[in-house]
Amino acid sequence: MPPAMRIDCLLQSYSGQILDDGIHSDRHHQLLWDQARALVGIVPLQEGVTDEAARIALQILQDDMATNLVPGDNPGDAAGCLAESLRNIHEYLAENYSEVFAGQQDHVPLCSLLVSGNQCFYQPATEVSAFLFSNGNLTAMTVEQQGAGPAVYPLQSEQQAILIEDAALQLITPEYLRLTLTRFPDNPEFALRQINSKAQQKGFAGRPLICLCSIHIEAPAKRRWFSRN
Numbered sequence: 001m002p003p004a005m006r007i008d009c010l011l012q013s014y015s016g017q018i019l020d021d022g023i024h025s026d027r028h029h030q031l032l033w034d035q036a037r038a039l040v041g042i043v044p045l046q047e048g049v050t051d052e053a054a055r056i057a058l059q060i061l062q063d064d065m066a067t068n069l070v071p072g073d074n075p076g077d078a079a080g081c082l083a084e085s086l087r088n089i090h091e092y093l094a095e096n097y098s099e100v101f102a103g104q105q106d107h108v109p110l111c112s113l114l115v116s117g118n119q120c121f122y123q124p125a126t127e128v129s130a131f132l133f134s135n136g137n138l139t140a141m142t143v144e145q146q147g148a149g150p151a152v153y154p155l156q157s158e159q160q161a162i163l164i165e166d167a168a169l170q171l172i173t174p175e176y177l178r179l180t181l182t183r184f185p186d187n188p189e190f191a192l193r194q195i196n197s198k199a200q201q202k203g204f205a206g207r208p209l210i211c212l213c214s215i216h217i218e219a220p221a222k223r224r225w226f227s228r229n
Contacts, residue, residue, distance in 0.1 A: 007038040007115055008214040010188050016196070016207040023058050028165075029209055030054035037065050038115035040163065040211050044127040046109055053097045057089045057110050064088060069116070078116035083149040086110065086123060112150070113161055118217055120161055121150040128209075129169050131177070133160040138178035160188070161213040164195075168208030172198045188212045 011019045011033045013026045024031045030051060032041035041061050043054035064085035069078060089110060111125035122130050122141045130141040134156050141161075143151040160181060169177070176198060184191040196207045 006216045009033060010192055010212045012192060012207060012210050014206050014209055023055055025051060030058055032058040032062060034062055037069060039065055040113040042111040042128055042163065044109060044125060049109065053093055057093060060089045060092060061085050061112065078114060079121055079150055079152055082112060082114055082121050113163060115215060118155050120153045120155055123150045127166050128163055129166055131162045133162060133181045136182045138174060155215055155217060157217045159215045161215060163211040165209040168199045168204050171202035171204055188214055
């Protein structure tokens with residue numbers, strides 16, 4: 001039996017709004033939060049990447065996961081589903097937005113974070129950094145090379161996954177992020193307010209795009225054996 005899991009996610013847009021399930025427009029990004037599948041998607045609106053193309057990319061990602069990812073599947077299947085979806089997105093965008101995407105060589109500027117089983121799957125994009133936090137330790141999530149497929153990280157029973165835009169991270173530093181999460185491990189809302197204040201003190205305009213996912217994994221209950229008289 002797979003371990004029981006609860007995911008609490010705070011996804012903050014540039015305007016400071018905490019986003020609910022669905023696809024949302026931001027000044028600099030298109031954003032997806034899918035609670036049912038513990039799935040986050042971020043498309044930075046880089047030069048030439050329109051709102052329309054970014055929204056379609058996230059819609060394809062969400063539809064693919066809804067169709068192909070079955071809760072309780074082998075975690076390897078989750079990695080395969082995510083990688084296949086990224087290929088589908090690239091094929092669609094390369095065909096319909098060839099002036100932007102045709103030369104990207106199977107790499108989509110889409111940052112995705114998926115929690116399945118007791119593992120976290122991460123696909124990077126420019127302008128966004130990702131970390132795992134647990135017991136006072138902040139670990140950067142990386143992949144070996146673009147287009148190589150999502151990186152896979154095992155999860156502990158109590159852990160946080162963080163996505164934050166690079167422009168804000170450069171101002172507040174990863175060390176401040178680590179210290180803030182260490183001080184407020186059970187209060188992500190307050191930690192988020194502290195990060196916002198620090199970024200604005202350092203000159204960041206608006207509030208940073210940031211996602212705080214608190215991951216709680218419970219071990220399966222042990223089976224009890226009773227002797228017969």
